[in-house]
Amino acid sequence: MTPEDQEETQPLLGPPGGSAPLSRRVFLAAFAAALGPLSFGFALGYSSPAIPSLRRAASPALRLDDAAASWFGAIVTLGAAAGGVLGGWLVDRAGRKLSLLLCTVPFVVGFAVITAAQNVWMLLGGRLLTGLACGIASLVAPVYISEISYPGVRGLLGSCVQLMVVTGILLAYLAGWVLEWRWLAVLGCVPASFMLLLMCRMPETPRFLLTQQRRQEAMAAMQFLWGSEQVWEEPPVGAEHQGFPLAQLRRPGIYKPFIVGIALMAFQQLSGINAVMFYAETIFEEAKFKDSSLASVIVGIIQVLFTAMAALIMDRAGRRLLLTLSGVVMVFSTSAFGAYFKLTQGGPSNSSHVDLLTTLSMEPASASVGLAWLAVGSMCLFIAGFAVGWGPIPWLLMSEIFPLHVKGMATGVCVLTNWFMAFLVTKEFSSVMAVLRPYGAFWLASAFCIFSVLFTLSFVPETKGKTLEQITAHFEGR
Incomplete structure (x- = not known):
């Protein structure tokens, strides 16, 4: 059977007639995933209050000149581009949930390196790591949320990704008023650490589990997220074809x-x-x-x-x-x-x-x-x-x-x-x-x-x- 034929015969994974689910734990799972974009936003916003503080750093080894300050702000985008490629590979092989858990590591390690920095190279290395995490989170969080949501709330929950990004940026700006750059980096570890703890208790997306032919786990995930799999149409059993032939x-x-x-x-x-x-x-x-x-x-x-x-x-x-x-x-x-x-x-x-x-x-x-x-x-x-x-x-x-x-x-x-x-x-x-x-x-x-x-x-x-x-x-x- 061709992929086209298989998709033709697969019933829809969703509530018949758009009926509402019995559980609201889907909102909790979406919030847990959206803590990644919150960390992503904080990392983007971090440079704005941190650069003026680092320009006045007491240690000459840490003091940023114009060129170093430019790289301190821009290197995040290069790390994020690499993170997008890595995230695209991870999300299909490790799964949506594990990819979100893994992206917490470069977030925490990156901010920890900035906190312990003794020179400009450590600062740039920490920023590159947080950028890598930003790229992974910006890809995986929307995918996870869209696949656990039902149509009636997918727009609301999916839009919360960008909402958490801009909230993270604002949080960095506000915290920058009262915290110098080291303590601001310590604060940057908090959302990712909280996401790690919360996501451990959340399920993998039912759609991904079905592509792996893990039907019982998919049914359990539906039960957790939506209250009962009985209100949902019978989902597809066959695995999707992985990979991407150019044809x-x-x-x-x-x-x-x-x-x-x-x-x-x-x-x-x-x-x-x-x-x-x-x-x-x-x-x-x-x-x-x-x-x-x-x-x-x-x-x-x-x-x-x-x-x-x-x-x-x-x-x-x-x-x-x-x-x-x-x-x-x-x-x-x-x-x-x-x-x-x-x-x-x-x-x-x-x-x-x-x-x-x-x-x-x-x-x-x-x-x-x-x-x-x-x-x-x-x-x-x-x-x-x-x-x-x-x-x-x-x-x-x-x-x-x-x-x-x-x-x-x-x-x-x-x-x-x-x-x-x-x-x-x-x-x-x-x-x-x-x-x-x-x-x-x-x-x-x-x-x-x-x-x-x-x-x-x-x-x-x-x-x-x-x-x-x-x-x-x-x-x-x-």
């Missing part, structure tokens, strides 16, 4: 979600989110915010609030609507952001950030502050729009659209695409500004946001209320 790329059920997943990850980074975040503190300073760290906290609060709102309405509004709305808001706000730079940058420009600030300082004080408030409003609107759609939904859809037998490799490629694009956009944005000037760079981001909206309307399917098997059937035209 399978000819199948619509493989290449269509592949294109959608990779494009969503690329558009997420091309939207300009990293560029906007890069300018956040400067923009707040121009608006006469005295404490630049307060700007980071404000941005973090906006992200948490609007990501939480997206999670609450995800299963009602649907993925396509929120992606489209989010994209339209980002088009408007990046256009306004570009207009701000155009208005404050008179005459020729070599477009470096320093020269831009010099130009701004030549403006009359009242005009500069007024235009800075335009930028603050555009930036906050952009962050809110991103948090409602293009922040959480690409990760959610990545965990929903791939068939089980290619999920590890396919999600690995998507995560690698996301982190590579994040590194590329962050590193090359200044070069783009040198060619197009700052306003041109943000208008280019606006154009990418327009393309993301058109792509969503043309190619992204609505997965709201569908089982994972129904989503696969949609791509295969069944």
Whole structure:
């Protein structure tokens, strides 16, 4: 029997008619898995308060210069790209649960190395390890949560991945106000340690167990997560075909979600989110915010609030609507952001950030502050729009659209695409500004946001209320 025929004959794994389960322990399991993204967010946010502290370090061996500070912030993305590849391999071979347990090790060890650091190389090594853990967690947590969820709450629980990421970032910003870098690294060990303890008591996903022909364990997992396997349609017994022969790329059920997943990850980074975040503190300073760290906290609060709102309405509004709305808001706000730079940058420009600030300082004080408030409003609107759609939904859809037998490799490629694009956009944005000037760079981001909206309307399917098997059937035209 071919894989296509086998999938045709397999009943759906999900509640008949979308009926509600008898147990709420699925929420506990989702929370346990989402502690990985919380650690991921904390690791991302750690550099913001830690770098100023390390610049003032008493020991010369630990003091960061500009080059070392740049690597301290950026090396996480390189580790995460490697973690995405490793996570894609682990998730199919070790399973979803064990992969989450294993990713706690580089989180704890990485922060422990930073805590005990005696030189810059130990700091960078610790950051690389936490980045590796970020890559694994960003892949495995959405997959685990999507496979234990039933359709009625999969959007809510899947969106909690991004919610926990931005919560972790905000936690790092807030804790950075009162803790110096060593104690902040000690705090970074806590979410991962808690996840290790809690995930040990959670089951593997029933779908993965069935691919391994471990039927009795799958039934026990259903009983734990959903209260009773009797309310669920008889699940498939046969194992999915593991591995990824390239010939399978000819199948619509493989290449269509592949294109959608990779494009969503690329558009997420091309939207300009990293560029906007890069300018956040400067923009707040121009608006006469005295404490630049307060700007980071404000941005973090906006992200948490609007990501939480997206999670609450995800299963009602649907993925396509929120992606489209989010994209339209980002088009408007990046256009306004570009207009701000155009208005404050008179005459020729070599477009470096320093020269831009010099130009701004030549403006009359009242005009500069007024235009800075335009930028603050555009930036906050952009962050809110991103948090409602293009922040959480690409990760959610990545965990929903791939068939089980290619999920590890396919999600690995998507995560690698996301982190590579994040590194590329962050590193090359200044070069783009040198060619197009700052306003041109943000208008280019606006154009990418327009393309993301058109792509969503043309190619992204609505997965709201569908089982994972129904989503696969949609791509295969069944």
